[in-house]
Amino acid sequence: MTTRVALRRDAGRIGPESGPWIRQRQVAKIWGPPDPASLAQLVDHRDVVLGWGLLAPDADIPLRVVHWGAAPPAEGWFERRLTAALAARAELGLAADPGTTAYREVNSEGDGLPGLVVDRYGDDRVVQLGTPAIAARRAAVLELLGPRTPGRVFVIADEAAPEDPAAILEFQEHGLWFSCPAPPAQKTGAYLDQRDNRRLAAQLAVRAAGPLLDLGCHVGGFVVHAAAAGVTAVGLDQSARALEFARRNADRNDLTSRTSFVQADMFGALDHPALAGPFGVIVFDPPRIATGSQGRERAVAAMARSLGRLLPRLQPGGFLLACSCSHHVSRPDLDAALLAAGARDLARVHALGPGPDHPVWPGHAEGEYLRVNVYQRRAV
Template identity: 30%
Template sequence: MSARVVLKRSIKRRIAFGHPWIYDNEIEKADSVEGGCIVDVLTNSGQFLGRGYYNPDSSIRVRLLTRRNCSIDTDFFAQKLKRSLAMKSSLLRYGNALRVTFGEADGLPGLIVDKFSDWLVVQFNTLGIGVLKNEIIEALIATLKPKGIFEKSEGISLTKEGLESKEGWLFGNGPELLPFSLNGVTFFADTKGQKTGFFLDQRDNAEKLSKYANGRNVLDVFSYTGNFSFHCLSQGASRATLVDSSERALSVARETAEINGFISRCEFVRANAFDYLREESLAGHSLVIVDPPAMAKSPSSKKSALRGYKELNLRVIKKAVSGSLLASSSCTQIISEDDWMRTINDAFHDSKKVGIVSFRGGQPLDHPEVSSIFETRYLKFCLFRVFELCDF
């Protein structure tokens, strides 16, 4: 029998309607258990609400894994994985990479699993999901039959959970750079790079943007390993300049350019993006991509992040010639799309220019947004045509 956690009499609607997080101030009483243990969550009247894992040292005291009274074992995880794959498998028509599990959005809080061809890269981001690692690995092997499973658990969230960063092969093996394909382009997931090694969440936006790239010179700021640039080059972009502060990322981008035959149309610049946009002329670039990493992790940093977004976009808009394109993105979850768009609009106003929206994008099917879990919505993307007011 699992230990029990009893909620206060008034259950928050957030919990009742599907959110998996239960905070410490929502609990009436709890059995004494070690961190990571499975617990049953009950209403104040004793009704079973769900089963999840417990962390006495986190403000999110329980993360629910299921609303059913069932065992949390290898078969449980295998069934979750099969359901996720069934919903997302259509994406495999366009390549052999997929985010198999997107944490809370796929009913597995704390777990990230990316498939790159025959290999998996996983992140165990919470104490409870780390305790269940063996069962999860067994389920991944049985369900996906990979050649190798690489763990890449890192980040601030691990410290909050009382965990240490871990990196290495958990099952089988593979190369340091994992080759895979998207939309006819060969890419590499870098096991020594950021997160799982490649940002699959921009797969749809990169493919759609590439349709506007024919004949254009592309400037890709915060390029990482070149997802946007190489999609654009594959659809007829004349040239691409990739700007990133990481020499490692640029070296992977060079290898990607070589294997796809794009190298003669590429320039690689190691630089701070803010400095580059301030100091360099954008002359000759008719498509500029601004895709920075998350700029804030907590509400206290929101204003600073919005200033950063405005500054980046302002520096492009001021230098952009009439009729050129600006592709801008934000992956900062605590900033809403309305606030982000308002900030970019302010940049247009300050530049005395106008932006016409060509398309808006967001998260792909393998990074699902759940209606009852607002934290699962985070990615914003917009393509603008930039015009002088006199040309509008």
Template identity: 30%
Template sequence: MTYQQVILRRGKERRLLEGHPWVFSGAVGQHPDGVEPGATVDVLDAEGVFVARGYYNAASSIPVRVLTRNLDETIDANFVRERIRRAIYMRRSWIDQKTTNAYRVVHGESDGLPGLIVDRYADFLVVQFHTLGVEVMRDTVVDVLNELMSPTGIWERSDVGTRRADGLAEFPTGLISGDEPPDLIEVSENRALFAIDVRRGQKTGFFLDQRENRQTLQTFSRDRDVLNCFCYTGGFSIFAARGKASMVVSVDVSQPAIDLVEHNLRLNRFDPETHPCIVANVFDYLKECKANKQTFDCIVVDPPAFVKTQRAIPQATRAYISLNRKAVELIRPGGLLVTASCSTQIDYESFFTIVKHAASAAGRAVQIVKSHLQAIDHPAPVSFPEGRYLKCLFGIVH
């Protein structure tokens, strides 16, 4: 099968040859005529040599997202099936299916299907179609998921801003296939139980990318007073309690989130009276703790993304420094700071620098003992720094 061609500017093929999955608009020297948005195209260098094959969207700042670098590979239903089959196989190999039934099945570019997210929650799947190219593949994706995984139901959560950036005007959510999920789906993560709201919850319902970091916190929590800031539904809180923390305080500005934390505590046979859950603005709560001289042995700081554009980096950096300074000030000597950023625009070294400045401003020293990226089911190609979005540091505060 032949495909229409996108011709790169001279020298712009290097990133693609190194494995990067995106062709930015500035790299394109010649666009094809009459190509349907979302259709497959070949990418050639300035000399006309094949570089990659991907789906095309002239309206996007990333007009081509790479699907394959194999000239002989046709983009069809069999291609989609093989990519999803391989992704499923890897997750089943990496994750203990007896103790964990909530994880990412397909992670976009990292699994060779740019823009496609598929998460498993027990017997249900939640999907997101982030880009026009994968939107065109929608029916094939759903058919393949039903064929390979036989879920009870597939629920869509394509209410994501990335669709707007790709020229899509609709943000669909709802049932795609099978049975509707219950209001709360009960899942297991390393034998901890969580109730997940896939209809209204953040992302697809749960922060699956923090799985290993939650498990790490459990090993540090014995006999400690733990504060979990921006707790959402209590992932870190439950694992701190499982680690035999003396007390876990969970703080979030959302009442529904706090209600779900209390539900999840009870689900795991912990008493919310022992582990209080508080509706509050985290910045205000930390300020109040300082005024009351209340301190903790461990503070988890895992805020939503403070920055989504390059222009916002300076302001976001100041916010991250301020937040981490306030946390460090409240940690007892020898205690633990667990701090994370999910902002793609803040790279790993920048995040280390943020923590350094926060510690200095607080007049404390922080000794990093562990540093993690996102969980194993959220892989990132070495050639795709944008895929390494989550940074999580564990530091002893002196």
């Protein structure tokens, strides 16, 4: 029996343009067995079939559409899409670049596989099974990835798993060596969505001829890239374990003389002498502080307070990278935080996001979660 998800009459316009997520408030009724391993049929209030999707009946998003149309996708759709996602990364040239061995191979809805994320770290892979429907396909995922993975496969499922302090991922990025704790320590490892932005920040620091400050530095990606470009760099993070890896990464690349790290809260006073500045580049990369639309105003206010403390430390002609990893905090919200912080002499010069290994499906606004606005201070 096929499970059917019936929409309310007032569910709004539903189709490819509205994105793949069907929310609980849009659903009138779910008929049939709650089997996450099978595709469920999406019907409107007139019983017209709109599409097919992955079921999680008790979740806020009970259905994630994988195929629009009355007929279901052909048998084997899941394996074909997973194979196509891996091939797409090869076409980008990422698999053939010996200087960059960490990148995203499957990006959930962006690859038509909602809830599945696969990241490559050298010979290892990290697999995130983010929904019950994807967890039910665990065997199919590992059967396809296993023969293609020379090293280990780390699997992150919905349930909490204890961290193994001895489990470490090693990889290269733009010719630099890095290591980070293996999951579930921090997302899927090393924030691969910022990979290209780390290299750009280093280039901007060279252009500004001033040191770089990274707030929320994690394992030191921005810092190490800047130091490798010949720039003095300072990283700040609240996590002692993250900073342990950051120092290790600087040492492995022979960059300890140009790097320093501070353990502190990026939303705190920032009164450590190493943070005094002036800096040629400041990277403000907070954690996700708005988990819903209701928290957006509080998040913008918190960012404005911190940016107010940072702006006096940015040298004339210098660059500020303001980041948001929540789709609820938009690019205009980052502008608003900057204006609320008192900025009157900065102009936005870049609007960045993840690299091409993080595709976003049109209509899926929630998939565009990372926004990086780059501002430059007027020199005069």
